[in-house]
Amino acid sequence: MTWGLRHYALARSLMDVPNARSSHSVPTPRGGGVAIVLSFLCAVSVLMAGGRAESGGAWAILGAGALVAAVGFIDDHRHLAARWRLAAHFVAAVWVLMSLGGPPRLDWFGSVLDLGWLGAALAALYLIWLLNLYNFMDGIDGIASVEAISVCAGGAVLYWFVGRADLMAEPLLLAAAVVGFLCWNFPPAKIFMGDAGSGFLGIVLGIFSLQAAWVSPALFWSWLVLLGVFVVDATWTLLRRMARGERVYEAHRSHAYQRASRRWGGHLPVTLGVGAINIFWLLPIALCVGAGLLDGVVAIGIAYAPLFGAEIVLGAGKSDVSKR
Numbered sequence: 001m002t003w004g005l006r007h008y009a010l011a012r013s014l015m016d017v018p019n020a021r022s023s024h025s026v027p028t029p030r031g032g033g034v035a036i037v038l039s040f041l042c043a044v045s046v047l048m049a050g051g052r053a054e055s056g057g058a059w060a061i062l063g064a065g066a067l068v069a070a071v072g073f074i075d076d077h078r079h080l081a082a083r084w085r086l087a088a089h090f091v092a093a094v095w096v097l098m099s100l101g102g103p104p105r106l107d108w109f110g111s112v113l114d115l116g117w118l119g120a121a122l123a124a125l126y127l128i129w130l131l132n133l134y135n136f137m138d139g140i141d142g143i144a145s146v147e148a149i150s151v152c153a154g155g156a157v158l159y160w161f162v163g164r165a166d167l168m169a170e171p172l173l174l175a176a177a178v179v180g181f182l183c184w185n186f187p188p189a190k191i192f193m194g195d196a197g198s199g200f201l202g203i204v205l206g207i208f209s210l211q212a213a214w215v216s217p218a219l220f221w222s223w224l225v226l227l228g229v230f231v232v233d234a235t236w237t238l239l240r241r242m243a244r245g246e247r248v249y250e251a252h253r254s255h256a257y258q259r260a261s262r263r264w265g266g267h268l269p270v271t272l273g274v275g276a277i278n279i280f281w282l283l284p285i286a287l288c289v290g291a292g293l294l295d296g297v298v299a300i301g302i303a304y305a306p307l308f309g310a311e312i313v314l315g316a317g318k319s320d321v322s323k324r
Contacts, residue, residue: 001035002184006191023140023258031076033197037069040177057211060099064092068203072195093124104213127206133234134202140267141187148178148201150278151226162290187268221296222286225303232307240317256316
């Protein structure tokens with residue numbers, strides 16, 4: 001599918017043309033993430049039809065994922081006003097919570113909290129932020145793909161580790177779909193994911209984390225640990241830019257991963273580095289939470305501390321006045 005979408009993008013001149021704020025230097029087709037969307041939604045439909053997927057989670061993925069991808073597809077073809085994108089994202093988040101039966105309970109230092117309407121509002125904001133931050137972080141070759149593959153693989157290992165191997169299918173299928181796309185997106189990329197793919201991955205990973213919390217409240221923290229690289233870089237950079245009064249919706253090159261790619265001379269070492277961090281640092285901490293060896297909130301502090309340190313060292317969020 002990605003091969004076909006690349007030819008479609010070339011025929012329609014759907015190109016990402018480099019500018020002063022880009023992290024690439026060659027015009028590249030975009031919109032290849034639609035292949036991830038279509039293949040994974042088909043796989044989830046087959047699982048649900050065969051009784052191999054929990055219906056609430058499957059409907060959440062099918063409804064919210066399709067809506068977010070459709071909005072991203074339109075935006076990839078012609079600019080869509082931010083207010084309409086955010087409205088669609090809000091509808092998608094509400095659909096997810098309705099499909100899952102509301103927000104899950106939260107494990108907080110050993111106590112299980114039911115936050116009611118406040119929990120629903122926080123869960124909706126969490127989903128909207130996650131799908132948008134995934135779009136922000138899709139800025140160098142392969143990084144969003146490697147993040148999705150390693151997080152989904154880690155989530156599957158987590159489910160196996162806690163004795164819920166029955167829940168491994170969906171994250172493994174999403175990882176497999178992204179592997180197919182990565183064949184074309186690995187540095188140097190022949191096609192970019194586009195908003196349709198990045199937003200879709202963000203909302204689906206958010207759904208996976210909320211599903212995990214319904215299985216066990218502590219598992220939400222495990223998934224949040226696995227997502228640490230993207231959560232920390234996007235959040236820290238956004239806050240730094242907001243503090244300076246910048247227009248946060250404008251394109252920039254001040255994320256830590258973008259600065260690292262310029263410092264280390266290319267996209268490949270940063271993309272591989274993200275995968276290594278996820279596997280060798282974040283996954284063991286997530287497993288400790290699942291095994292009950294670490295409190296979830298404490299685990300977040302341990303997992304995120306060196307990531308925030310990297311943000312400071314790399315100068316994430318600082319004004320980027322350099323030109324390429």
